[in-house]
Amino acid sequence: ENILDRSRMAPKTPIKIQPVDLSKQKGCTPERNPITPVKLMDRPQPDPWTPTANLKMLVSAASPDMRDREKKKELFRPIENSDQSDTPDSLQYDMIEDSMVDEFEKQRPGRKQKSLGLLCQKFLARYPSYPLSTEKTTISLDEVASVLGVERRRIYDIVNVLESLHLVSRVAKNQYCWHGRHNLSQTLKVLQDAGELQYGELMAFLQHKEQDLEYKCREQRKETIPDSQDSPLLDFSEPDCASASANSRKDKSLRIMSQKFVMLFLVSKTKIVTLDIAAKILIEETQDTVDHSKFKTKVRRLYDIANVLTSLGLITKVHVTEERGRKPAFKWIGPVEFPGKTDEPRGHSPSSNPLSGTQRGASANGKQKFTRHASFSFAQPCEGTRRKVSSEPSSPHQERPACVVNSDEHGSKMINLATVCRQTIEEGTRNPSISSPLSLLPAPEDSDFCVTPLPQAVFPVVQTDVPNLSLPNSTGSQAQHPATAAVTKTESEKPALLPSQPFLCFPSSSLFMLCGSLHENNLRETQSTGGDVGNRSTEARTAVPPAACQKRSSRQRPTPSALAGEEEPASKKPNVGESDLPLSLVVPKKPFESPKAETKPQSVCTSAEHLEDFHLDLASPVAPEATDKESTKLLESQKQEKCSQSEDLGEPTQGEEHISKENGSQPFLPQYLYVQPTAGLSNFNFLFSANQAPGGISLAASPLPSVSIPCVMVPAAALASFPLFCSPAVISPLSSAADGSLSAANSMSFSVSGLASTPPAFMGTTAVGTAKVSPTPLVDAQQPAQPPLHLSPVFARSCAAVKLDHSVCGGHPVTLLKLQQPSSAPLTPKSLRPACHEAFFKTPRSLGDPVCWKKSEGNQTRNASSVQRRLEISSTSAD
DNA sequence: CGATCCCGCCACATT
């Protein structure tokens, strides 16, 4: 049929065809006749059935023909040549051939022409990188497919990857909404944070040692995380959870794989990731087993993703020569620091910038969507849900509405954060299986921010177990909310309690708690954050988990970060380096520990596992990982101080230990936490147990400053604090929605007043308590305040944890996150804002955090920061 | 020959 058609066909062929013709003509030279072959080819072209059909026809026809011809050429040439003779023909042939070749190359080559990368470029060319917030561009898959002359299937490949980065979101059936790169930095930040949690350690190891580590990690993972692995890590799923269980499967691949892949880059020191490593890491499953076929398939997919990312200008193909040989790899050339971060604004101009007012409004919407859609949080759990939800573009909230509404911008932001948090939490908390709970949490979380249902009731539930979380949204949400609200309120109300020194510790911990398994990370983050709180806040706005942000900010972005939002400020780098140094200071303690090294890896692995589960969490928590280390260290130091002040328990000691460990071993403090907790849910438990029990455990817990501290802190504090938290929480619940709002407000205010950035998290509650209590913190008053805040929530959580844990956590986390986010969107401003924020925060720890980083590219790599990771894989990096 | 990766079958999801 085709053939027949072809014959008729006119030239209309779509794009592909046209090119062919042109080329042919050229090659042949117009005058010349048409090379037989070519013409023939052309002639055949059929009518245009469908554009696609035509194209296909043409292509297929053409290419084969072309090929044939080529073959002929090759085959025949000799002959002909030899024979030659035939003059004209020969000439023609030659001519033709040359031309043909060219043509072929041009046309035929279809392969390249049709490459996904090229297609993606065409696709991207259709939309503005930074569309006005006001205008929404909807993308019709069918339309695009026909316009670009490809099958829809291909468009899915592109869109799925773009969706993973939130450049687009699915609105409805065949419809996608174009967002552009406004939120790219935020998204990357989130991914980075999440990546650190999940892969930070792993990567480090791998790079350094290679596979061995991987295997280890995998094994560990497996152990830890039995199956689940698949959960959609990052996805930004939405909260909905409705279908939690349902979800299903599909959500996994491309989108998630894409996010994971990006995470690897962001986490990698060198910013270079080899395909095989990526494939191995992405094949969670059974450890080593790695089927060859599976591996192969994974690689194929990675190519697909890489093509799109390349088109986006985020990565480039490179080759890495390792010991074993040279392998294909990709290098991240996108923004490392994400200055844009989300919005920075808050910090400085807290809420309101003039611009922001307006913008915000607009941006807010956008963000909201973002959040909603994407829900930064990488919520893994509810994929299905998310999808559903996500599909709705703007009206995201359906479920959590009330809260959102009330809160407004903040609220919304908060929600986002919350979402993230909860996701994180969920992840953390939950085991693989648990995921559903997570999802539940999310919703609640959001709500908590805003609303605040009844805390008490909720708590119990939550407390009980993570699983509860899984409960339906409503349940979860309620619980969560309450918890959150409670927390906040509590804090506000019960500040006194908070005051206890523990706060400091807790806060962080609380964060962690929220995150769930992440806690370690969180803690770190928190801690670090504590120092950096400011950063956090900034980050918060992004919605991404503050912690993560912090980390990042501290680490990579260090200072200035703000700047570049997307770009990367060169200046920063330097700064960073400097900042790093500070970290080293912390290091001193390290000495200890030798053991850690070993441990670390393990921990890493575990963490990795967790990561998977928690990616999202990571984000929120920011897992700190190595990078964190530095910051962590700082934090730790701070923490220690705090701890000592606050409490107790020798925590200080631990803290030190941790630090030392961290330093010594590298960053992975979190690991410890993770490790113990392995079980998602148990996280809390772990913490507690770890801390407490552990004396023995000390290694993990105690040793690591960050982690252990938190843990320790938590327990004691938790216990002690409980009342505080709980009560507050309880109280707050009363207020319920109203309270929620109030609390939010309070928190907001606090944060704002105190530190612009922090606020969110803190939600007032903590803030108050904290501030009072916390004092210590190295950082400035500001920071302290924040930390406390965080803490408080955390506390609440922790308390809860003790009791409820999850539930609590969920709520809190949210809070935290929210704070940051707020802001607006991405606006261009990134650069500016970020800087400010960073600066803000930096003070405290900023310096330290950054450390590692340099960022530069791969090479540099190793810098001093090496501390964290010795890794270096990177070194390999270059080719 | 290994790296890439296009193509489209076909299962699963959604309408």
Place this chain on the structure above:
DNA sequence: AATGTGGCGGGATCG
């Protein structure tokens, strides 16, 4: 059931 999505891997190209 029809249609939308998208996992997946054969096998063609590229280098």
